Amino acid sequence: MSSSAILSAARGSPSTLCRRCLIRSLAARRQQTRSIATTFLEKQEEARKIWEEKAEQIKAGKAPHIWDTFKERGFIKDIAGTEDQIKELMRVKRIGAYVGIDPTAPSLHVGHLLPLMALFWMYLNGFRAVTVIGGATVKIGDPTGRLQSRDPLSRTDITMNITKIHYQLKRIWTNVEQQGERFGYKKQTRIWSRALVNNSMWYNNLSFIEVVSRLFKGMRLGPMLSRETVKRKMEEGDGMGLDEFVYPLMQGWDWWYLFSKQGVQMQIGGSDQYGNIVSGIDCVKRIRDSEPNPLEKMPSDFLHSIFGFTVPLLTDPSGAKFGKSAGNAIWLDQFMTSSFDLYGYFVRRPDNDVEGLLKLFTFLPLEEISKVMEKQNEDPSKRHAQHTLAYEVVALIYGLKEATDVQARHRGMYAKPGDKLVTSYPSNEPPTANMAANFQIDVKLPASLILGKSISRILFAAGLADSVSDGNRLTQHQGAYIGGSPGQAASINKGMDYGELTFTPIKNWFPQDTKNFLIEGKLLILRRGKHFVRVVEMVSDEEWAASGQMYPGEPGTGRVRLLKEALTKAAQEQNLGLQNPVLKKKLLDGAISLYSLKGKAISKELEKHIPESLQIDNNRAKQILDKSLRYVPENGPRATKVKTEIIDEVLERARETLERREAEEAARIQKLKDTPQPAPSISKIRIIRHLT
Helix, strand or coil: CCHHHHHHHHHCCCCCCCHHHHHHHHHHHCCCCCCCCHHHHHHHHHHHHHHHHHHHHHHCCCCCCHHHHHHHHCCCCEEECCHHHHHHHHHHCCCEEEEEECCCCCCCEHHHHHHHHHHHHHHHCCCEEEEEECCCHHHCCCCCCCCCCCCCCCHHHHHHHHHHHHHHHHHHHHHHHHHHHHCCCCCCCCCCCEEEEECHHHHCCCCHHHHHHHCHHHCCHHHHHCCHHHHHHHHCCCCCCHHHHHHHHHHHHHHHHHHHHHCEEEEEEEHHHHHHHHHHHHHHHHHHHCCCCCCCCCCCCHHHCCEEEEECCCECCCCCECCCCCCCCCECCCCCCCHHHHHHHHHCCCHHHHHHHHHHHCCCCHHHHHHHHHHHHHCHHHCHHHHHHHHHHHHHHHCHHHHHHHHHHHCCCCCCCCCCCECCCCCCCCCCHHHHCCECCEEEEEHHHHHHCCHHHHHHHCCCCCCHHHHHHHHHHCCEEEECCCCCCHHHCCCCCCCCCCEEECCCCCHHHHHHHCECCCEEEEEECCCEEEEEEEECHHHHHHHCCCCCCCCCCCHHHHHHHHHHHHHHHCCCCCCCHHHHHHHHHHHHHHHHCCCCCCCHHHHHHCCHHHCCCHHHHHHHHHHHCCCCCCCCCHHHHHHHHHHHHHHHHHHHHHHHHHHHHHHHHHHHHHCCCCCCCHHHHHHHHHHC
């Protein structure tokens, strides 16, 4: 048999395939392989040796153990596993740990910080740290501790929440790096690792049959029904839906995915998550043992064990859990709870709680915390410990600069809080993550703009470009991004998958293609750089007009014209005759005097007649009023009159010169006609004949 026939039989292809088709078939079936750089392997070997040395130092008592740090600072509440095993595993192996957060609200709150702080400590000590956003599990909602089922969230709400929390976590992780350097933790590049993932990444591509066969098949209802959360909801609440019943299993699959792909062997959660952690351990073991391929089956020895623990639950003074449902959340979003108010919340904490909170919410060494408390006890009225606590928390969330400014305002150096809001992408300074915290993510824009104008104009209107020209430059260089399916052209883009957050570069497509990126026909996600994001809600033109708002570049909203209209309206209400130049001059002089009060004692008349968007800096207002609205004499501006006279004089000179030249030319021609001409000679006649 020929080689082609053998290959055809082996591949199940008909023997009539030509050579070219056979080669294409073989190429299509060939598995893709990824090479591993030798530098990566060398770095991994270096990391292994560093960890072994550290393990020996911990065993000899020459270096602290991270578990002892957790216990000293009060992070440990309940343990899923045995403490000795967890401690030994964390000593001998650089395991991974994760904290999961369902985006049920548009922001994280202070209660989320507690398990995250334990994860941050692990990262600073060299462990792999993963934060998981529950883009898939949020569609069900965690029933833990609830008697009533959660209200379902719309797709737009889920997308908004995922986007906001994603960039909050990115910003906080950046500040964790800075805090680590500040407190002497030297990062080992390419050895320390962290990740921010969304569980929709694997759930959107997961076969339901695989979940049933590998997880559901081995789980028993008895243990699940015996859980306290399930019993209370069935007996005292509105019953347990199948989706809520399956929720802990979905969380267990998350852990299995992270365990098999990224080596995550520990889960950290709030004290109300203990049942889900225990259930997750059972799920991971069940899935691991049900692996059908013996070559891919993971070992079940000690080094591949999984554990978890919970941290104490942060409560308000009444003992209630922090959260959106309880209505007492202290948000980590500048537009929901300002950095000034966040600082104030920790300053108001009771003296009895502040030492424990310093251990939980700061990276201050225990010796430093002892010194802070000694100074606090000398004069509790100065609340030195509370100010230290508040400073460290704000520094973690918004950066050291913001923490310093807020502390100065709280200590009375400034009269009132004045959070610096960023309204557009900064073009004159580096666009940092902490600066993006003051950049409001969610905005509204009218449908006529989103559906009828170019994407460059939308970028300008959303505050991500300085002008339409700048927006065009961004599209040409693909310097901005839009939420959608990566790699697909705008004309056929199917948009983001439900529960995910994916971007594709913005190009200069046709205006009608923008609708393909709308989520549920009304939400558009735009991004420039790493941190500056706008979630644009498209509203009807009627709703936009009724709101009284304006966007940059909106037709018919030039500031000069609007100022004129506002002043005209004010004059009409005051019965001033605008045709009277004297009264008009008085009106404009009065407007300048109103603007001169800006920042001192803003006139009520100014607030009444001129919208807030037009209440610009008084110096800029004076320029506009002086140059564009200044008093104009009845006979016209002097400069214009002078220019007109000069032009008329030049035209008159030109006319006189032209008439003089025409008269001279006519006189010369007439003179030639009147003068008799001599007869031509014989030679001239011959030359003329020759030429003709």
